[in-house]
Amino acid sequence: MDEARIPRRGLSPRLWLAGGWLLLALLAAIFAPMVAPQDPLAQDLMLERLPPFWLDGAEPGYWLGTDSLGRDLLSRLIFGGRIAFIVAFAAATSACLIGSALGLIAGYFGGWADRIISRVVDVWMAFPPVLFAILLVAVLGTGLSSVILAIAIIDWTRFCRVIRAEAMSQARMDYVESARIAGYGRIGIMLREVLPNVLPSVVALLSLEMGIAVIVEAILSFVNLSISTDDPTWGSIIAEGRLSIHQAWWVLVFPLITLILTVLSFSQFGEALKAHFDPVLR
């Protein structure tokens, strides 16, 4: 829809910007124990609601200030990134595998397989996704694997719909016909000929879905239904920030900026990657 109008050569600056932020956040999360200036769980009521470093009353070592229990905000954000990235990668990859496989089958084979898969997608689309996620986590029990499972169960339809449509149009093309004449089997054609051609869309969607997974996890921990331990998550920091918004705005502002940058980066990264791989657009 919007890829067509922007001509691109080489790696675009937005790919660098988006990729740069994601890499920075990912590395910080991986090396959190080394990077974080404080213990993210350490409470100190003498240090409660310290403002960020440029304001009066800030303490050195607490760059972004502290929350109402005196916990260091920057360290909590860095450690919260761990949960965010684990959920992003695990949930998005699972949703992608299920959705792409079903979409490819429905789009390429058509017929009964398509009819059944499309009906299931229709049913799935009739649920409000956030409510569905909250319900699933409540049923599965809180915890990291439940969150990942819930997101995968809900969001596979995003992949399925797009890949189905793409596989359908690919299946009508001449190269598929020639492969058939050359004697390839249907499954062989699907995997060897059709799959590589829908891959740019899969990659773009995968990146987009990682951003969505990060948001869903944040929403779940915002309503206190994500992982049940004390480990900080971006959503739980936001929930604290929403409560103390009039006393300590920074507890809401910094996780919000982190989330916005991450989500924007995932979607921009995906689109730029798609444009980079797509031979027609390139």
Add this chain to the structure above:
Amino acid sequence: MLLQRFLVRLSTMLVTLFGVAVVVFVVIRVAPGDPIAMMLPPGASDDDIARLRALYGLDKGIVQQFFIWLGGVLHGNFGTSISLRQDVLGLVFNRLPATLELATVALLMAIAIGTTAAILGARWRGAAIEAGIDIVSGATLSIPDFLWGLVLILLFGVLVPVFDISGRVSPQLDLPFATQFYLAESILRLRFDLTWDLIKHMLMPAVALALPLAAIIAQLLKQSLKEVLDLDYVVLARVKGFSETQVILREALKNAALPTLTLVGVQFTFLIGGTVIVERLFSYEGLGNMAIDAVINRDLPLIQGIVLVFALLFVLINLAVDMMYALLNPRLRHG
């Protein structure tokens, strides 16, 4: 032709709803915890449990249980809320109007903002305005309603506190309403003081819901406007001496709107889905907020009722959009 299309869609819709019922039933039954044990006070005897189990058909096979449950749902018997001890259907219908008003206001805002941006972008296509609209709509689109809500709370609830950031209406006000459609009723009763109070509460959650959809409308409508503007009949209008703005408003808009309409229908269901968390964020007393409470309280009958009502709403909207599309599209109308 139209009737045939309607009947086909209607049957698909029923199949979808049946599927929804199956999924809801399976998810709720998978839930750990005995639904009967939750209905009874602690210390109930085994006999009581067995009797209630038989009453609700829980001693029968799972397929039989499903049809007993479905029969109840079809008769409007959604059960009793465990946490609120009231009839589920009554609770749901009591909250639904608040959510519908919020979603409708958000939809109208999205259409107004999106259409304006699209017209501006098409009018000055290729110029800085179009590039600006592309960048802003691209970014707006990528940020979900949950984050927009938080941004708005910070901007207009804390930084420049002009709007209320929680509730549906100021609690101290005396409300003369007979229905739960507060906004509509306040206008009909000419109580504009109440209308203003309601708007002040509704504005920020509505904007949070509207922004992503407005961006989608802006992008898609601008694209189809630009395509239509190259067509012969538009060129003819230009030759006749209409200004570019007149050409867009009088000639192009009507024909470019059709593809956008279909998309708005699907996106409107996403918007309604978004009310769940946005209502929570703004403590707005709608269906979504109640749904989250229900999940936290493990109030399974209430959750079930809310999910089914949402699903029915989504399916009905899709049907309505599909029919509207068929009515407006001359190719289908006379096909």
